[in-house]
Amino acid sequence: MGQEKEPGLDLEKLRSIGHLSKGRTMSRSKSGREHPETGLPYKTTRDELGNDVIEHGKAGSGLSERQDVMIRPETINTELGMT
């Protein structure tokens, strides 16, 4: 007895959601100060790839003084084909 497909439901599309390795979410930002009282402001934006862009501002100026980047690549996974 074959499995019946529910009308209007694309099972292939549903299955494919589970194969998004890093998700398709929006970038997330976090702002703060390097020191609670005197530190310079910063803003960290982690994109959907998991990489961070960190902006360091001049206090009170609203200007970006420095920008760091932290890349987080996935490990290259390969295999030798053997039968």
Place this chain on the structure above:
Amino acid sequence: MTWANSGIYASVLGASLTVTANAPNWSTAANNKFALTSNSDVTAYNAALASAIWGNHSATEITGTGWAAGGPTMATANAGGTMTPAITVSGTSPVLMVWGITAGISISGTTLTGAYGGYFYSTTTTQYLMAGIYFGGTGYSTVGGIFGVSWSGLQIATISVAANA
């Protein structure tokens, strides 16, 4: 094709396995560098050995303040300290050959624009490419800041050599 994935240059790995002249040593920091390129770069992981060289990609190199032309050596890429690669065997099911590394990249005081990926390559005469690292489809830039790469689990690559020990 332009940057779309990470990969190992199979012809160069083969050259190392067969001890071809000037083939890279994958377990030393001394003679290997990491260079950045733009999205104009064509990775060509299927390149024949004679073409799998840094000289075929250096025209698309991203250079800038605080970042050495040709990229930092692995011996100095971690804030002046070494990030030393090593090949180890791990696991029982599957059995993996792991190309690991002791630390990430951290170079401060850089101003770089639009880095889409980077290459490990050997500085020994022929400058064979070892592996390309794709950053994910976005050009990353720094402004007087740190350019860093954090390797997942301190592993650059793994090769599954057997299903079971």
